[in-house]
Amino acid sequence: MxxxxxxxxxxxxxxxxxxxxxxxxxxxxxxxxxxxxxxxxxxxxxxxxxxxxxxxxxxxxxxxxxxxxxxxxxxxxxxxxxxxxxxxxxxxxxxxxxxxxxxxxxxxxxxxxxxxxxxxxxxxxxxxxxxxxxxxxxxxxxxxxxPIRLFSDALSAYKGKAVILAPDVGALSKAKALASLMENKFTFLEKDRDKKTGMISLKAGQNFNFEKLPVIIIDDVISTGSTVIQATRFAKSHDASKVIVVASHLIMAGDCYKRMKTAGISKIIGTNTIPNSKALVQDxxxxxxxxxxxxxxxx
Amino acid sequence: MxxxxxxxxxxxxxxxxxxxxxxxxxxxxxxxxxxxxxxxxxxxxxxxxxxxxxxxxxxxxxxxxxxxxxxxxxxxxxxxxxxxxxxxxxxxxxxxxxxxxxxxxxxxxxxxxxxxxxxxxxxxxxxxxxxxxxxxxxxxxxxxxxPIRLFSDALSAYKGKAVILAPDVGALSKAKALASLMENKFTFLEKDRDKKTGMISLKAGQNFNFEKLPVIIIDDVISTGSTVIQATRFAKSHDASKVIVVASHLIMAGDCYKRMKTAGISKIIGTNTIPNSKALVQDxxxxxxxxxxxxxxxx
Structure with missing residues (x-):
């Protein structure tokens, strides 16, 4: 070679x-x-x-x-x-x-x-x-x-004890893969635009109540944080005991971290594809x- | 067409x-x-x-x-x-x-x-x-x-009454072209490195005295300004009455403008290939x- x-x-x-x-x-x-x-x-x-x-x-x-x-x-x-x-x-x-x-x-x-x-x-x-x-x-x-395997390893404490949530349909396959590795349930949110007001609301495809379980939101990139923050609000208002966010790439532009914290996200897990000093970073x-x-x- | x-x-x-x-x-x-x-x-x-x-x-x-x-x-x-x-x-x-x-x-x-x-x-x-x-x-x-024609137009007051100076051999053809349009004399500087001390000094290829004439230094780009500032010092110490700098592209990074002014450059002429609010800019x-x-x- x-x-x-x-x-x-x-x-x-x-x-x-x-x-x-x-x-x-x-x-x-x-x-x-x-x-x-x-x-x-x-x-x-x-x-x-x-x-x-x-x-x-x-x-x-x-x-x-x-x-x-x-x-x-x-x-x-x-x-x-x-x-x-x-x-x-x-x-x-x-x-x-x-x-x-x-x-x-x-x-x-x-x-x-x-x-x-x-x-x-x-x-x-x-x-x-x-x-x-x-x-x-x-x-x-x-x-x-x-890098799903890295997240599953980092989240081993939640094995069988949390719900994996895709914040939109695009992240569904990712949620499914993580849920399968962790032997957890998973669900996803769909964006619903009100035709009269133009307001966006979220609805879950299934499992509308998180039954006081920790919710792990998974996405590919956190850029401004808006998507996961919306999903966090949904989870919190549907009986999640806590919210953890995992994503492969943590851009987290501007005041994203502060806004994520304010929204009540208790932990952010990502990888070292992007420098980040605020999250738990997997190599x-x-x-x-x-x-x-x-x-x-x-x- | x-x-x-x-x-x-x-x-x-x-x-x-x-x-x-x-x-x-x-x-x-x-x-x-x-x-x-x-x-x-x-x-x-x-x-x-x-x-x-x-x-x-x-x-x-x-x-x-x-x-x-x-x-x-x-x-x-x-x-x-x-x-x-x-x-x-x-x-x-x-x-x-x-x-x-x-x-x-x-x-x-x-x-x-x-x-x-x-x-x-x-x-x-x-x-x-x-x-x-x-x-x-x-x-x-x-x-x-x-864009030499633009410089010749902007400098019409100096027609036949100034010396065009190339700050290094690379700018010689440019100096020659401007001198030809303006019917002025031209000369150039060569960098001379002292083998013992490593110090760079300048020497003119000809016309070592500017005979109290205005000197127009021409180059393609002004980036940090170091080249034209060195040439300005040479011109001032060799009897130039004043120094004007012309260049196609005025990057003028950092404190370049201030340093050019301090060196005694009386006018900077360039073009609008780069935004510049401090020079006389030709379209x-x-x-x-x-x-x-x-x-x-x-x-």
């Missing part, structure tokens, strides 16, 4: 280093700086000729900066004649703009995947990319990792390592 | 509108917002099917944001089935990283040009892109505009219009 090296990008949140440790691979820290005029400078300071270059770069805020830096890193890596280039993008920005919802919009994530390929990437691993199907646009090997490095082995074997 | 529409990007500094007025073309203002999580949203709200779409987007700071937004705009435009896509990028970021100066660096501008093509652009017009030769990497029609729209006509005729 061709040997691989891990190249730690400008936004890896420690995952590059953990991955290199886990897989006993060489770690290359890139040289990076912000130039005085606002441009980004990157450089790969080591030879990687004929090796598989595994670039670790998460696309958390500032997303646009981290995207351009990833493209620059790919270009720099490519110039060093690696055997192949594998991207590990723990948080894939723009994944929610997976199609043109209105005429005249970009299909942002499809564009990004095309650009990564165009810059020189051959394979891609990411964590919970909103709609895994949209990754098929990437012309190369691609793997989307569900995705081992999950990535398992999947990276599969990709490396297939190249 | 196929009709064209001007699409005003998220960073056109008014050039899109001026260009549409000048050429009597339809102007489309894009819908754009920064989403709460930090991603950029853009949308083209009008039909452009079968027309030549001319996107105006300058890549001034924050460069990385404006680059990603340009790529998103190209993708959105492409989905509306235009006849062709022409990019007008008044200030082309990363133009100074036109090659790999050290092993392991990206060739940033070559990458960007590849990405614009990959996203869907067919032609490109830009202003004074540091090394026009690097634009040949763009697989499509490409035009680089020299490049007419120059772009002339060149856009050429491009449109050739498509």
């Amino acid at each position: 061709v040997s691989a090296v891990i190249i730690d990008g400008t936004a890896s949140n420690g995952i590059g280093k953990a991955l290199a440790n886990e897989m006993k691979l060489q770690l290359i820290n890139i040289e990076a700086k912000d130039l005085p005029d606002g441009e980004s400078y990157v450089r790969i300071p080591k030879a990687i000729s004929n090796k598989i270059a595994v670039i670790v770069q998460s696309l958390y805020p500032p997303q646009n900066k981290h995207i351009v830096e990833l493209l620059l890193i790919i270009d720099a890596v490519k110039s060093l004649n690696p055997n192949k280039i594998v991207l590990i993008i723990p948080y894939l920005a723009y994944a929610r703009q997976n199609k043109r919802f209105m005429t005249g919009e970009p299909a942002s994530i499809q564009l990004l995947l095309r650009l990564f390929k165009c810059a020189g990437a051959h394979a891609l691993i990411t964590i919970d990319p909103h709609k895994p199907k949209s990754l098929t646009m990437f012309k190369g090997k691609v793997l989307a990792i569900e 995705v490095s081992k999950l990535i390592a398992e999947n990276l082995k599969t990709i490396l074997d297939s190249l | 196929v009709s064209a529409v001007i699409i005003d990007g998220t960073a056109s500094n008014g050039i899109g509108k001026a260009l549409a007025n000048e050429m009597k073309l339809q102007l489309i203002n894009i819908e754009a917002k920064d989403l709460p999580d930090g991603e950029s949203y853009v949308r083209i709200p009008k039909a452009i099917s079968n027309k030549i779409a001319v996107i105006v987007q300058s890549l001034y700071p924050p460069q990385n944001k404006h680059i990603v937004e340009l790529l998103l705009i190209i993708d959105a435009v492409k989905s509306l089935n235009p006849n062709k896509i022409v990019l007008i990028i008044p200030y082309l970021a990363y133009a100074r990283q036109n090659k790999r100066f050290m092993t392991g660096e990206p060739a940033s501008i070559q990458l960007l040009l590849r990405l614009f093509k990959c996203a869907g652009a067919h032609a490109l017009i830009t202003i004074d892109p540091h090394k026009p030769k690097s634009l040949t990497m763009f697989k499509g029609k490409v035009l680089a505009i020299e 490049v729209s007419k120059l772009i219009a002339e060149n856009l006509k050429t491009i449109l005729d050739s498509l």
Whole structure:
């Protein structure tokens, strides 16, 4: 097998280093700086000729900066004649703009995947990319990792003793998977828009009463927090004993954390795809390592 | 001829509108917002099917944001089935990283040009892109505009009465062109590094004394101002009566303006490729219009 090296990008949140440790691979820290005029400078300071270059770069805020830096890193890596280039993008920005919802919009994530390929990437691993199907646009090997197992481990105290709640229909499969691992019940909320007033209310598809059980709300991303806060209010008003929120990616922009706390969410669990000091953060490095082995074997 | 529409990007500094007025073309203002999580949203709200779409987007700071937004705009435009896509990028970021100066660096501008093509652009017009030769990497029609005529017009009072100074050898051709238009003398400075101390000093290639004439320093970009400030000190200490600085692109990061003033620069002249409230700014729209006509005729 061709040997691989891990190249730690400008936004890896420690995952590059953990991955290199886990897989006993060489770690290359890139040289990076912000130039005085606002441009980004990157450089790969080591030879990687004929090796598989595994670039670790998460696309958390500032997303646009981290995207351009990833493209620059790919270009720099490519110039060093690696055997192949594998991207590990723990948080894939723009994944929610997976199609043109209105005429005249970009299909942002499809564009990004095309650009990564165009810059020189051959394979891609990411964590919970909103709609895994949209990754098929990437012309190369691609793997989307569900970190549900990490949440199940972190929530072991609630095994068989809580209800898993999807805050909308989009999160239903996630709730189902977590419930199955934890041997818990699950349910979901549907958004109901009043045609006269335009007000949005929530209704549960089943189990309208949480019977004084803890409720675990699961989603892919917490961005402003609005979705999980709405769901928390629903749970609290339907006899939840407490509310825990789990999500793969914790953006938690602005005053999101404060608003979540005020809404009475007792615990927030996520992963280290995005830096976050306020939640219980699970390390995705081992999950990535398992999947990276599969990709490396297939190249 | 196929009709064209001007699409005003998220960073056109008014050039899109001026260009549409000048050429009597339809102007489309894009819908754009920064989403709460930090991603950029853009949308083209009008039909452009079968027309030549001319996107105006300058890549001034924050460069990385404006680059990603340009790529998103190209993708959105492409989905509306235009006849062709022409990019007008008044200030082309990363133009100074036109090659790999050290092993392991990206060739940033070559990458960007590849990405614009990959996203869907067919032609490109830009202003004074540091090394026009690097634009040949763009697989499509490409035009680089020299705005020297605008500077010569703005400096008409100094015709035949000043010395044009290139602050380094790289700016020599620019100084020569301006001197020729203005019927002035010109000279240039060379950087001289002391092998023992590492100190950089400047020396003029010819005309070591400015004979109490005004000195007009010309460069392509003013970024931190260091280059023109050094040249100003040289000019002042070699009998310049006053120093005027002209440059196509005025980034002027941080305390650049204050430092330029302190160094005794009496006037700064640039263009509107980058927003700047402190300098005398010349509008490049007419120059772009002339060149856009050429491009449109050739498509």
